[in-house]
Amino acid sequence: MRKRSKIARWALNIYAGMGMFYLFVPILFIVAFSFNKPRGNYNIVWQSFTFDNWLSPFSERSLTAALWVSLRIGAVSTIVSTILGSLIAIALSRYKFRGSEGINLFLVLPLTTPEIVLGSSLATLFLGQNFINFGFVTIVIAHIMFQVSFVALTVRARIRGFDWTLEQAAQDLGASPWRTFWRVTFPLILPGILAAGLLAFALSIDDFIITFFNAGSTVTFPLQIYGAARVRIPPQINVLASMILFASVAILLVGTISGARRQASMLGSRNTK
Amino acid sequence: MNTTLLVPARQRVGRNADRVGLGALIVASTCLVALGAGWVGGAFRPVVVLVLVAVVVGLLVLVAIGGPQARRLLAPYGLLQPGILWLALFFLAPVWSLLRISLSTKPSRFSVDYTFSWAFENYTTAFRDFGKQFEHAFVYAAVATVLTVLIGYPLAYVIAFRGGKYKNILLGLVVIPFFTSYLIRTIAWSTILADRGPTVAILHNVGLVRLFEVLHIMNNGQLLNTPAAVIGGLTYNFLPFMLLPIYVSLEKIDTNLVNAANDLYSSSVRAFRKIVLPLSIPGVFAGTLLTFIPAAGDFVNAQFLGSPNTTMIGNSIQDQFLKQNNYPVASAMAAVLMVSIASLVLIYTRLFGTGDLA
Numbered sequence: 001m002r003k004r005s006k007i008a009r010w011a012l013n014i015y016a017g018m019g020m021f022y023l024f025v026p027i028l029f030i031v032a033f034s035f036n037k038p039r040g041n042y043n044i045v046w047q048s049f050t051f052d053n054w055l056s057p058f059s060e061r062s063l064t065a066a067l068w069v070s071l072r073i074g075a076v077s078t079i080v081s082t083i084l085g086s087l088i089a090i091a092l093s094r095y096k097f098r099g100s101e102g103i104n105l106f107l108v109l110p111l112t113t114p115e116i117v118l119g120s121s122l123a124t125l126f127l128g129q130n131f132i133n134f135g136f137v138t139i140v141i142a143h144i145m146f147q148v149s150f151v152a153l154t155v156r157a158r159i160r161g162f163d164w165t166l167e168q169a170a171q172d173l174g175a176s177p178w179r180t181f182w183r184v185t186f187p188l189i190l191p192g193i194l195a196a197g198l199l200a201f202a203l204s205i206d207d208f209i210i211t212f213f214n215a216g217s218t219v220t221f222p223l224q225i226y227g228a229a230r231v232r233i234p235p236q237i238n239v240l241a242s243m244i245l246f247a248s249v250a251i252l253l254v255g256t257i258s259g260a261r262r263q264a265s266m267l268g269s270r271n272t273k
Numbered sequence: 274m275n276t277t278l279l280v281p282a283r284q285r286v287g288r289n290a291d292r293v294g295l296g297a298l299i300v301a302s303t304c305l306v307a308l309g310a311g312w313v314g315g316a317f318r319p320v321v322v323l324v325l326v327a328v329v330v331g332l333l334v335l336v337a338i339g340g341p342q343a344r345r346l347l348a349p350y351g352l353l354q355p356g357i358l359w360l361a362l363f364f365l366a367p368v369w370s371l372l373r374i375s376l377s378t379k380p381s382r383f384s385v386d387y388t389f390s391w392a393f394e395n396y397t398t399a400f401r402d403f404g405k406q407f408e409h410a411f412v413y414a415a416v417a418t419v420l421t422v423l424i425g426y427p428l429a430y431v432i433a434f435r436g437g438k439y440k441n442i443l444l445g446l447v448v449i450p451f452f453t454s455y456l457i458r459t460i461a462w463s464t465i466l467a468d469r470g471p472t473v474a475i476l477h478n479v480g481l482v483r484l485f486e487v488l489h490i491m492n493n494g495q496l497l498n499t500p501a502a503v504i505g506g507l508t509y510n511f512l513p514f515m516l517l518p519i520y521v522s523l524e525k526i527d528t529n530l531v532n533a534a535n536d537l538y539s540s541s542v543r544a545f546r547k548i549v550l551p552l553s554i555p556g557v558f559a560g561t562l563l564t565f566i567p568a569a570g571d572f573v574n575a576q577f578l579g580s581p582n583t584t585m586i587g588n589s590i591q592d593q594f595l596k597q598n599n600y601p602v603a604s605a606m607a608a609v610l611m612v613s614i615a616s617l618v619l620i621y622t623r624l625f626g627t628g629d630l631a
Contacts, residue, residue, distance in 0.1 A: 005541060012427060012430075012431060013431055013435070015427050016427050016428045016430070016431035016432075019424045019425070019427065019428040020428060020443075020446065020447070022424065022509070023446075023447060023450045023509075023512065024450055025465065026450070026453075026458050026461035026462055026465065026509070027449070027450045027453060027458075027461075029461045029464070029465055030453060030457060030458075030461050033464075045469065083355075084355050084356035084359055085356060087352040087353070087355060087356055088352065088353055088356040088357070090352055091348075091349040091350075091352035091353045092349075094349070095348060095349035097291055097294075097295075097346075097349040097350070098291045098292065098295050099295045099298075100349075103353060103357065106357070106360065107360075109364070110360065110364050111563075112562065112566055112614070112615070112618055113368075113566075113611060113614075114566055114567060114569060114570025114571075114587075114610060114611070114614060115567060115570055115571075116570040116571075116572065116587045116590055116591065116607065116610070117368075117371070117570060117607045117608075117610060117611045118364070118367075120371065120590060120594050120603060120604065120607045121367035121368050121370065121371035121604075121607065122363060122367045123594070124367060124370045124371050124373075124374050124600065124604060125309055125310070125363070125366055125367040125370045127374075127600070128310075128311050128370050128374075129309075141363055142363070144359065144363075145359065145360065145363040145364055148356050148359060148360060149360075152356065202452070205454075206454055206455050208455060208456055208573065209570075209571075209572070209573070209587075212591070212595070213591075213594065213595070221454065222454055222455070222456050225454065225456045225457060225460070226456055229456070229460055229577070233460065237457060238457075241453045241454055241457045242453075244452065244453065244454070245449070245452050245453045248449075248452035249449055249452065252445055252448075252449070256441060256445065
């Protein structure tokens, strides 16, 4: 009996391990083929090992230009959507007010609508307004639209346990509401806002379907890859993808470590009291 | 005299400021939808703009003269205003104009003008010509959703209950693959599964090709360009949307409950079925929505991993919209997709209770 449950336990662990491996199959492939020296237009068949691609990651002009466009769109849309979304989140968690349930439902709607519907419907709106040219501005508008809900829900989840009586305390001590917000509330909810901003940025950089419908002749990084995939796949795509991967892993690591440290120091200060 | 009259009025306004705030939010949103979706023609547009400006200015005046109570009641609406108005103009208005175009006709093939004419024939065209694509979208997305549960649940379970101090690292590992671009991941799969790629070669060497043909995973010795490849891609790309909500709900479970069940001589299978599974259902529920909805509307996986015989509704919408410029039929298809997913979500929430999506 004991033995059987032990076997079952290991079987489950192995099954989960295989699941984890499945997640990494294409990633290993992408990183490995960034070191390939391809023959012809497609980087599909393994030829020989080389560092050349890593030494010239930006040699594909159009690819680098597209990445730059994506970064700019991501920066602008993230700033706007993080502000709009955080304001909504603060309203929802700080106040009890008439209509808050309706607002909650309204916020989830864009998330339960398929991207292709969001993208195509926004395009019909722009088509109806004859004076709008598709391009940078329409992409930014589209990205903010789907980021706002994500930011609002993420920030709200992160500040759910926030102790709003701290504001009361600050005001009892004579601080103005404005000062209270910037000196007490804002620093405490900032980590949640930053996390939501990072998520929004990641969503913007990687968005393909909604952008595809609203891009006009502007080419973002995903659109460039989409266009290139039909003609040729240079190994630089793998290099840039690996770089983005490693950079995000680094950010993730720094975030976890500093988060753990902050938690430790907060616990420490609580103990000394 | 004047002040005595003013004070009660001010208090009355102050007490009802929340109604005013909510009303202003609704009126302003409606104005923006009207402007964006083209409810009103030429001459009336300035009127709507005027109403919109009046509402915003009126709110500001109310904040200025309303006193502290009114200000406190109005605060949440002020905070909501910018974001909600953005969504009204760029989410609600577009949905309206999509429905409008889906019932319009265009005078000639290359015309960009549309005339609204209750043209329901766009919908009959959508169903007649693209029924197969609708079917593929829903069947592939449903199978992929089931597969994400089968792969994601055990993995989330092992991380949550057996991860120990490595829990966060394991969870990070799960998320890392999704830091590479969605398109690059999908293209990577297309090279992994390619006819001359590694997977087909391995299957040939192991001798599983025959079995896979029988199971309809392979077709004519091909792994790529099959429904299985498309479903596999969907499963892979949306797995974290299933795994993370399940993990969150498993993580919340008090392990003492399981220990108590074991102390009371419950078998571990029974403890799982009676305690862990019911408590993790909200995670599975949220994951199902978060996986099925994007999967049903996806066209990237079908494009890179499938063949012309495995196209999904997303491919058709994209093709009709961007290549054929046939906006009415494309809009009709998008509208059908939107409405059918909304009703599925509604039925699903009725059956399984309201899931905590956020």
